[in-house]
Amino acid sequence: MKKTLLIIGLVAVGLFMVYNNRSTADLILYSGRSKALVDPIIERFEQETGLRVEVRYGGTTQLAVALMEEGVRTPADVFWAQDAGALGALSQSGMFRTLPDDIIQMVPYRYASAQNLWVATSGRARVMAYSTTRVNPENLPSSIFDLTNDRWAGRIAWAPTNGSFQAFVSAMLQEYGPQTTREWLEGVKNNGAKNYANNNAILQGIASGETDLGITNHYYLLRSRVGDPRFPVENAFFRDGDIGNMINIAGVGITTASQRTEAAETFIRFLLHEETQRWFTEETFEYATAGLSGTEIRTAYELSPEIDLGSLDNLQETLNLLREAGLL
Amino acid sequence: MIPALLVATGVLIPLLYLAIRAAEADWAVSADLIFRYRNLILLKNTVMLTAGVLITTTLIAAPLAWLTVRTDIAGKKVLTLLSVLPLAIPGYILAYALLGFGGANGTASLLLGIEIPRLSGFWGSLVAISLYTYPYMYLNLRSGLLGLDPSVEEAARSLGMSSAGVYRRIVLPQLRPAFLAGVLIIGLYVLGDFGAVSLMRFETFSYALFLQYSASYDRIYAAWLALMLLSITATILFAEYRLLRGKLFHRAGTGTARNIRISKLRWKVYPAYAGVALLMFCAIVIPVGTILYWMGRSLDSSIWNGLTNVLAMSVSASAPAAILTAMLAVPLAYISVRFPSPVSRGLERIAYFGYATPPLALALAFVFFSLNSFPILYQTMTLLVLAYSLHFLAEAIGPVRSALYQASPRIEEAARSLGHPPFQAFLNSTFPLLKNGIIAGAALVFLSCMKELPITFLLSPVGFETLALNVWSFSNEAMFAEAAPFALTILIFSSIFMGILFSREWSRT
Known part of the structure; x- marks a missing residue:
């Protein structure tokens, strides 16, 4: 009987070690956008940059609330939200760090936060x-x-x-x-x-x-x-x-806690890159936010009212x- | 006692967390929030739905249990399996399917050409939740009926009691622990569930709580709502405690149970079959049919890619959680049945709090707790399994407790008097008698973990995905064809799993 218990104990400890294998990713992304819309992009990003990304999928609101709970201890580097409200709420609770100017300037001013805390990836x-x-x-x-x-x-x-x-x-x-x-x-x-x-x-x-x-x-x-x-x-x-x-948007921000801001910024630039933007318009039928190429997209942008998207939180x-x- | 205390501590973590968050509130605003009229409506809705589901599930489960245990109906094994099959269907799938079934553009009118009214609100929630929770009542009543010693009934009959009298005075009172275990599990489930009520749009406490998180990213007033919800839980637990106090149900003597008396149904078998058929149509055919219909709309073979991998991940979290939960349930049930005192009872009841805590609040509590005290555990499988176990512990306690009530302590005492140390005496005498209860408990937990969403979302390691997560993610994008294979896999895998469990039971009898 004791032997059995001992064996069970050893197996348990062994399993525990294998089980809690720590992540070795170069970038951790929390995604409120569905896997179907994100996975192909991540794959391309990994191929092009050689950086390994791990994604936690969830509902935008659930992940936003979890991020607030994690605070400065969050393992996430980047949060990709399905709507502007969540980005606004996280900006208000100080979860995002300022994005570099070159990223902000890739999109029209309406498509980025007034404090440069997030940027829209598609509309x-x-x-x-x-x-x-x-x-x-x-x-x-x-x-x-x-x-x-x-x-x-x-x-x-x-x-x-x-x-x-x-x-x-x-x-x-x-x-x-x-x-x-x-x-x-x-x-x-x-x-x-x-x-x-x-x-x-x-x-x-x-x-x-x-x-x-x-x-x-x-x-x-x-x-x-x-x-x-x-x-x-x-x-x-x-x-x-x-x-x-x-026009409502999906967008990204980099967490204040992130230690890997360089990889995170590379990722955001990749999302705003012409080819990825074209993927959004062709595969998910959303509107591009960077470059605004295509007459259809331009029309939609010009017809839409000016609204402070970040305050819809x-x-x-x-x-x-x-x-x-x-x-x- | 020590494992019991540990479990109790684990379950109390969410309570502590909620209290901390609630205390952050601005008192003027929270007073406004606590004493507003709308909470009375929420309370009324919550109580109505809970009571309605309890009545409905009992009306479904009691006849079904009697049919499959105490009558000569043909195909009992198949009926038993079919009766528990709804456990394998995720609640939100069933709710989706029921929502899409009625109405002018519903599947009923598209496929069958009959237009039935759309289910939603109170009735929609009632039907959906009843259809996927009645198996809990059924399993409890069934094992209760199977565990009854017919010799007591025979004794009553030989003393001149009528058949009805035997049922009323002998059978029903003995089924009370099983019935109450079912009531507790289902009642607490209804309190915490927000999947069906949010799809059906019926405002209960849990729905309001969910809206509080999702509409305003608010954790503080959500905590208040959760605490109000848990005070209802406390009331139910207290009532159940009063009802079960001082009851003994095990056989006093030694010896094996006699064979069960089987009732002959004769012509009544036809209405029985019809009733079962109607139930199966609503609980199984509609959701499974809907899944197949989704799949049929896009026959793309690539949707099967990666499925086995995801299945393996699902099982790798659910199986350890099921085993751990069953193991935790034994000491808790044991001390509360064998050493009944307010303390031991209280400890067991605490486990039910974990079950009634809305999963989203529970998950946030574990985020908070692990980051503040054991950051090394954060987003590990260990934490995920622990959270599953503490949440679903109540599901395993019921069957274990029922089995313990029917296992006489005399055998264990005999083993001790023969010189076995207490723990070994327990392992050699009582434990084998609990096996069925333990397996049933582990099975229920396993099935629940396979379907679980909010805890998995927030606590699993980064990059981890489960079948349920994929179902949710695709159906959320209205990509039902892509969601279907994952839903179907949960269903098939869980049914096979239940089939194996029951065949174990049948091969021994």
Whole structure:
């Protein structure tokens, strides 16, 4: 009996040693972006630079909260967030160090933090998706505030639980205040807007004839078209600078605790490099933030309103508004 | 006693952490947060959902346990396996599948041509959670029924008691520990779960907590919500303690149990089959069908790449966690059953706190704790396994405790009187009798670890990935076709695992 216990003990200790093999990476990345969107880039980066990257995947908010908990002891060098709000929250709690000027200057000023703490790697625009069979593009609303108009009664789709939609409502709240935002939410709701679970469902709904117009992110249509080039839906922007054309971003920052800032900066430059940026536009159908090549991207950028993305870090008021309007 | 104290300390870490964070609050703001009207609604919703799930799972599990243990229904083994299969289905998959099943654009109308109303809110949460938690109740009641000594019932009958009387006065009271173990596990699960409630959008404490973290990156008021949640847990634990006090269930004499009396179903077998079929349709066919449907939409063979590697990683964390948890459960259950005192009972109850602590809060607590006291452990497999064990300990305690209640202490006393030292006496006499309970406990923990998300996200070593993590990551991007193989692997692997467990049990009888 004692022998067995001894053997079990030894095996346990042995396993413990093998088990807790420490990481030997040159760079540790916390990624709130999904593996599917990040893995191919990491592979290319490792090949080109010979640096080894290890990634911790998770939800953007979960990782952001974990980073705050880790504080100066975080093993992470770089955090890649799926939305600007998380970057803003981490900047406020002093988790990010200042990025070198050359990195900040690679993107338009709107796509970097005002304190040079983070930089956007790709963008996504809010658009209206409409049915090409039931809507004449000439009659499309020119502002998102026109969605309360009778003409669109019972023809609008939205996804109130979706993160991108909520970020947009936060932006509206920031620009126009609670009164206008509440009126808009209630107006669209009373106009018979249909609630969908997510952006994909909105597009399916438009295609299948359930609804005519939906407010969504621009790339869902492009992703749907990959499987079905004749998908009967088209994207359109509201008028120049309308809040409905808001662009949200995914972005990165380097942690204050990082000892490997050089590798981290190399990584960020790689993300903003022309080829990687092209990969974002071609593979994930997002917008490039550095270089801004391509007319489509330029148009989206010029049409979008100027918003301080980093200050969208508190959704509490947005959620309260949505709840009061009976949308959550 | 020492292992029990260690476990208790481990489980108390999250509580300590939450208290520290909560104390950082600005008192004016936190008073506002604690005493606002909305918390009453949250409380009402939480209590309603918990009660609803407990009633529903009992209504599903009790007949099912009786059918598969005490009747002559054909195909008992298959039925037993099918009954526990929902344990292998991650809760968020089931919730996704149920959400997508109804409605104008749902899978029901697309595939079957029938339009049923969309499930969401209270009813959606109730159905989803009940469907994947009823196996806990079923397993407890089943092992309770199997462990009953029919000679007691026979004695009652021979003294002139009616069949109904036997059930009411003999069978049901003896099933009480098993039933309460099920109630405890499911009740506490409902309190801490936010997967289903957030998808179904039903506002309970755990959902509000999740929103607090995710909508405002706030850890302080989230800690307050978590502490409120844990005070509900404490209430439930206290109630359960009162209900089980001073009960003895083991056989007084020696000897083996008699064979179980089997009821003949005759024509009633048809409604029984129909009921089981309906249950299986909702709990298994809908989620599995949804996964297969996702896969069918994109037949790309490259999605299978790297799957075995990820499977190996999943198992490398879940299996040690399952074994460790079962080993920790034995001393805790042992002292509370054999040396019942407020202290030993209290120690065992503490384990349940770990289970009811919302996983995200628990994971953050371990981040905080390990960085501040054992930085060398941070983001190691050891810490991940420890966190799993402390979180899922309650799942293993139930079966072990039930087995202990039915194992007479006389045998162990005899072994000691024959000169064996206490620990060896325990190993040679009681431990073999606990084997089934221990294996069942380890199995439950293993299945839970395979599906776990928030703890894995925050505590695993960098670069570590599990099947569940991949399912979540892909389905989050609406890349369901890519998520499907991982979900399917969890399902297949977990079912094979359960099949092996049950075949062990059957080969011995």
